Amino acid sequence: MPTYKLFVNGEHVSVDAPADMPLLWVLRDLLGITGPKYGCGIGACRACTSHLNGKEIQPCVVPIADCANKHITTIEGLADGETLHPVQQAWLEEDVPQCGFCQPGQIMATAALLKTNKNPSDADIDAIANVCRCGTYCRIRKAIKKAAQA
Amino acid sequence: MSTGTSAVGRRRFITFLVAAPTLTIAARLGIDVTADAPAMAAGRPTTTSSEPTTEADLGTTYVLRVTSDNRIIFESPKADVGQGISTALAMLIAEDLDARLTDVHSELADADNLPGQSVGGSRSIRDAYDPVREMAAQARARLVTAAARRWGVAADTLTTRDTAVHAPDGRSETYGALAADAASVTSPDVATTPKPISEHTIIGTPASQQEGRAIVTGAMRFSLDVAVDGALPTVVARPPTIYGTVESVDASDTEAMSGVVAVTTIPTGVAVTARTFHEAQRGREALRVTWGPGPVDDVSDSTVNERLAQAIPPFADPPLLSDHVDGRFEFAFVNHAPMETNAATADVRPNSAVVWSSTKVPNGTRRQVAEAIGLPEDAVTVHVTRGGGSFGRRLSSEAQIEAALVSQALGRPVKVMWTRDDDTQHGRMRPASMHRMRITYLAGEMVSFENLSSAVQLDFGLSPVIIGIDPGALGYPSIGSAFFALTQHTPYALGTETKELNEVPFEFPTATWRSVYSGHNRAAEELMMDRLASKLGKDPLGLRIALANDQPAKALLRRLRSESAWGTALPAGWAQGIGYHEEYDGRAGCVVTIDATDPAAPRVTSALVAADMGIPVNPMGLEAQFMGSVMDGIASILRAGNHIDSGSVRESSFADFLWPRQRHAPTNFRLVLMPTTGTSIAGAGEIAIPAAAAAVASAYGRATGTQPWRFPLNF
Numbered sequence: 001m002p003t004y005k006l007f008v009n010g011e012h013v014s015v016d017a018p019a020d021m022p023l024l025w026v027l028r029d030l031l032g033i034t035g036p037k038y039g040c041g042i043g044a045c046r047a048c049t050s051h052l053n054g055k056e057i058q059p060c061v062v063p064i065a066d067c068a069n070k071h072i073t074t075i076e077g078l079a080d081g082e083t084l085h086p087v088q089q090a091w092l093e094e095d096v097p098q099c100g101f102c103q104p105g106q107i108m109a110t111a112a113l114l115k116t117n118k119n120p121s122d123a124d125i126d127a128i129a130n131v132c133r134c135g136t137y138c139r140i141r142k143a144i145k146k147a148a149q150a
Numbered sequence: 151m152s153t154g155t156s157a158v159g160r161r162r163f164i165t166f167l168v169a170a171p172t173l174t175i176a177a178r179l180g181i182d183v184t185a186d187a188p189a190m191a192a193g194r195p196t197t198t199s200s201e202p203t204t205e206a207d208l209g210t211t212y213v214l215r216v217t218s219d220n221r222i223i224f225e226s227p228k229a230d231v232g233q234g235i236s237t238a239l240a241m242l243i244a245e246d247l248d249a250r251l252t253d254v255h256s257e258l259a260d261a262d263n264l265p266g267q268s269v270g271g272s273r274s275i276r277d278a279y280d281p282v283r284e285m286a287a288q289a290r291a292r293l294v295t296a297a298a299r300r301w302g303v304a305a306d307t308l309t310t311r312d313t314a315v316h317a318p319d320g321r322s323e324t325y326g327a328l329a330a331d332a333a334s335v336t337s338p339d340v341a342t343t344p345k346p347i348s349e350h351t352i353i354g355t356p357a358s359q360q361e362g363r364a365i366v367t368g369a370m371r372f373s374l375d376v377a378v379d380g381a382l383p384t385v386v387a388r389p390p391t392i393y394g395t396v397e398s399v400d401a402s403d404t405e406a407m408s409g410v411v412a413v414t415t416i417p418t419g420v421a422v423t424a425r426t427f428h429e430a431q432r433g434r435e436a437l438r439v440t441w442g443p444g445p446v447d448d449v450s451d452s453t454v455n456e457r458l459a460q461a462i463p464p465f466a467d468p469p470l471l472s473d474h475v476d477g478r479f480e481f482a483f484v485n486h487a488p489m490e491t492n493a494a495t496a497d498v499r500p501n502s503a504v505v506w507s508s509t510k511v512p513n514g515t516r517r518q519v520a521e522a523i524g525l526p527e528d529a530v531t532v533h534v535t536r537g538g539g540s541f542g543r544r545l546s547s548e549a550q551i552e553a554a555l556v557s558q559a560l561g562r563p564v565k566v567m568w569t570r571d572d573d574t575q576h577g578r579m580r581p582a583s584m585h586r587m588r589i590t591y592l593a594g595e596m597v598s599f600e601n602l603s604s605a606v607q608l609d610f611g612l613s614p615v616i617i618g619i620d621p622g623a624l625g626y627p628s629i630g631s632a633f634f635a636l637t638q639h640t641p642y643a644l645g646t647e648t649k650e651l652n653e654v655p656f657e658f659p660t661a662t663w664r665s666v667y668s669g670h671n672r673a674a675e676e677l678m679m680d681r682l683a684s685k686l687g688k689d690p691l692g693l694r695i696a697l698a699n700d701q702p703a704k705a706l707l708r709r710l711r712s713e714s715a716w717g718t719a720l721p722a723g724w725a726q727g728i729g730y731h732e733e734y735d736g737r738a739g740c741v742v743t744i745d746a747t748d749p750a751a752p753r754v755t756s757a758l759v760a761a762d763m764g765i766p767v768n769p770m771g772l773e774a775q776f777m778g779s780v781m782d783g784i785a786s787i788l789r790a791g792n793h794i795d796s797g798s799v800r801e802s803s804f805a806d807f808l809w810p811r812q813r814h815a816p817t818n819f820r821l822v823l824m825p826t827t828g829t830s831i832a833g834a835g836e837i838a839i840p841a842a843a844a845a846v847a848s849a850y851g852r853a854t855g856t857q858p859w860r861f862p863l864n865f
C-alpha cells in the first residue's frame with residue numbers, strides 16, 4: 001500500500017492508503033478529521049466540499065493519489081485560530097445552520113467562490129449546487145452577500 | 151422532595167429539588183402526576199384540532215443543574231436534529247432564571263426509562279414551556295434565598311440578573327458561588343412562579359442557534375463523528391428489492407481484500423467491516439449474495455395506484471339541484487433523505503452495550519437494541535448525538551440495531567453507515583397517497599365536503615404521535631386511519647364533512663414524514679378551495695377569508711393578503727398561490743410567487759409565511775423552521791419523489807432524487823408573526839408545510855392555467 005504525504009490544514013501528514021481511496025475517507029477514517037461530511041459519495045450533494053491547493057473539491061470523488069504533496073483545507077482549517085473566516089462569521093451572524101450537516105460544505109464552497117469572485121451575483125449564487133435538506137438556502141444567500149462585503 | 155405541582159391546560163407536571171451537592175431541579179411531565187390519568191390517555195381535543203395524547207402524558211424528565219463555575223446545565227430529553235429545540239429550551243431557562251443565555255448549556259440526555267423521551271408531533275416546546283420555566287423559577291428562588299441567608303438580609307430585597315444575585319448595597323454573588331448552599335434550600339423565601347409574558351426579555355427575542363459556532367468550525371459531532379476507540383467502519387449489502395432476504399453468501403473475494411476485517415450476515419443484509427468506509431464499500435461490491443424475494447417484488451407504481459384507487463369508495467349522491475366541484479390528487483412516495491444518512495456506533499460487550507447515535511426516540515431505540523442483542527434494557531446505554539436532520543427518519547432505529555448486531559458478532563465496536571443509496575432505496579418514505587374530494591353547494595351555500603383518501607400503510611414505528619391511540623376502540627380499521635381522522639382538520643365551513651383514509655397494506659418502509667398526513671392531504675384540500683373559487687368565479691384568497699371557520703383565521707388570511715400585495719399584476723407565466731393550515735395549536739398561511747414561464751422548470755421566486763404561534767419563543771428559530779417548510783413544500787410539489795419499479799425504489803441518490811438546490815429556492819423569504827395572544831403556544835416544526843405545499847401547487851396552477859393534481863409535478 002503506497003504512502004502519501006499531504007499538508008492538511010497546515011500540517012504535514014503521511015498516510016498509507018490504496019491509490020484509489022477517496023480523500024474523504026482518508027480524512028475521516030485515517031486522520032480523524034470529521035468536518036467534511038458524507039452525504040452521497042458520488043459528488044452530488046457536496047456535503048464533503050473542501051479545498052485542494054485552494055480550489056473547491058469534493059473529497060468523496062478525489063482519489064488520494066491526486067492529492068499527494070498538495071495542500072488540503074477542510075472546514076477545521078478555515079479559521080485563523082480563534083478568529084473565524086469571514087464566511088464563517090457571516091454564517092453565524094445570519095444564523096444559517098439548522099441541523100448543520102451540510103454547512104461545512106456550504107461554507108467551503110462559498111469560501112472558494114469568494115476567492116475568485118469578490119461580488120457574486122444572484123446567478124453566481126444559484127450556481128452553487130450544494131444540497132441543504134433543511135432548506136437554509138435563503139439565509140445562505142444572505143450570508144454569502146454579507147461575507148462578500150466583509 | 152416535591153416542590154409543587156401544576157396543571158397547565160391538560161398537561162400536568164411536577165417539579166422537584168434533587169438531592170445533590172449543587173443546586174439541581176427536575177421537572178417531570180406525565181400521567182403519574184395526575185389524578186385523571188386514564189381520561190388523559192384516551193386523548194383530548196386541543197384548540198384547533200383533536201390531537202392524540204402523546205409523550206406529555208407518559209412522562210418526560212427535564213433536569214437543570216447550576217455548577218460551581220456558574221454554568222447552567224440543562225439535560226434535554228429532546229433530541230436536536232436541527233429544529234433549534236436546544237436553543238429554545240435554553241431561552242426558557244435563561245428567562246426565568248435571569249441567567250445570561252450564553253451561560254445556559256443544553257446537553258442531550260441519554261436514553262431514560264420514560265416512554266415520553268421522544269420528539270415528534272411538533273410537541274417539544276409546547277410540552278416544555280410551562281415545566282421548564284417553572285424549574286428555572288424554582289432554581290432562581292433557591293439561589294435568592296441562599297444569598298439572603300448568606301448576607302443576612304431579607305430575600306425580597308434582592309434582585310437577579312446576568313446569572314447572579316444582587317443586593318441593594320451593591321454586593322453580588324454568582325449563581326455558581328451560591329449553588330452549593332441553594333441545593334439545601336427546601337423552602338424558598340421568595341415566589342417560585344414564572345414571570346408574566348409582559349416581563350419577558352428573552353422569550354420572544356430572536357436568538358441564534360447555540361450550536362452555531364461548533365457547526366461552522368466543523369467541531370460539531372454527529373453520529374459518526376464521535377471518536378470511539380477501535381470502532382470499525384461497516385456498511386451493509388442490501389437486497390435488490392425492498393425487504394428481500396439473504397439466501398446465501400460467498401464472501402471469499404471480499405475477505406481476501408485489503409482492509410476488510412469481517413463479513414457478518416444480519417437479518418437486513420450482509421455487513422462488511424473494514425479499516426475504512428472506502429474499503430468496506432469495496433468489500434461490499436465484491437460480495438456474491440443470493441437474495442431471496444421481498445414482500446413487494448411484484449409491486450410497481452401502477453400497482454400501487456390501482457390499489458389506492460380501488461380503496462376509495464364512491465361519493466354520496468349529491469342532493470337535487472346542487473352543484474359540486476371534484477378533485478383527484480395523487481402524491482408519490484417521498485424519501486425523508488436527511489442530510490446525514492442513517493448511522494450509529496455500537497460497542498456490545500457480553501453483559502452490556504453502548505450505542506452512540508442520533509435518535510428522536512432514545513428509549514425506543516434502547517428497547518429495540520436490547521431485544522435484538524438479547525440483553526436487558528438497563529444493560530444498554532444510548533448516548534444521543536446531534537443528528538443531521540430527521541423529518542421523521544430518526545423515529546426508527548435500523549442503523550442502531552445493525553451496529554449492535556455486528557458489534558456483538560465481532561466482539562468489538564463498529565460504526566454502521568447507510569450509504570446514500572441505502573437510505574434512498576431502503577430508508578423510509580412518506581407513503582404514496584390518493585385523494586378524491588368533492589365540495590357540494592346549493593344556491594351559494596356550502597352543503598358538504600367529502601374527502602375520501604387512501605394511502606399505502608404508514609409504519610408509525612416508535613413515533614410518539616400515536617401513543618394513546620387505540621384504533622379499535624375508536625372505531626377505525628388502522629392506526630393510520632384513526633390518526634388521519636383525529637388530525638385532519640379542515641379550517642373552512644363547507645357544510646357536512648365526510649373524511650376518511652383507507653390504508654392499503656403494502657409492506658413498504660414508510661414513516662411519518664414531517665407533518666404526517668397534512669403535507670399531502672391538507673395541501674390537496676387547499677387546492678380544492680382554489681378549484682371552488684375558480685368554479686364560483688371568486689378570488690381564492692377572498693373565498694378562503696369568507697369561508698374560514700373563525701376570526702383568527704380570517705385575520706391571518708387578511709394579513710397575508712396585505713403583506714403579499716395579493717393580486718398584483720405579474721408577467722405571463724408568473725402567479726401567486728396561497729395555502730392555509732391549522733394544527734399543533736397554531737395557524738400558518740403561505741403566499742408564494744412562482745415563475746413558471748418554463749412549466750418544466752418552475753421557480754418559486756418569493757415566499758411569505760404568516761403564522762399565529764400564540765407565544766413565539768424564538769422568532770429566529772421559527773423563521774428557520776418556516777423557511778425549511780417552504781423548501782419541503784417546493785420539493786414535494788415540484789421535484790422530489792420516489793418511483794417504485796418491481797419492488798425497488800428507482801432513485802438512488804441526490805443525483806436523481808431531486809431535492810431542491812439554491813437555484814430552486816426563493817430569493818426572498820419573509821415571516822410575519824401574528825400578535826402574541828399570550829394564551830397558548832404552538833408547535834413550529836410542521837405547521838407551515840401543508841400551507842407551503844398548497845401555495846406552491848396553487849401558484850403553479852394559476853401561472854400555467856392548469857389544475858395540478860399529481861405530485862411531484864416534474865417527476
Ligand code: FES
Pocket residue numbers: 037038039040041042043044045046047048049058059060061
Ligand atoms: S459526499 Fe461528497 S458530494 Fe456528497
Ligand code: FES
Pocket residue numbers: 097098099100101102103131132133134135136232489538539
Ligand atoms: S442545515 Fe441541515 S442539511 Fe443544511
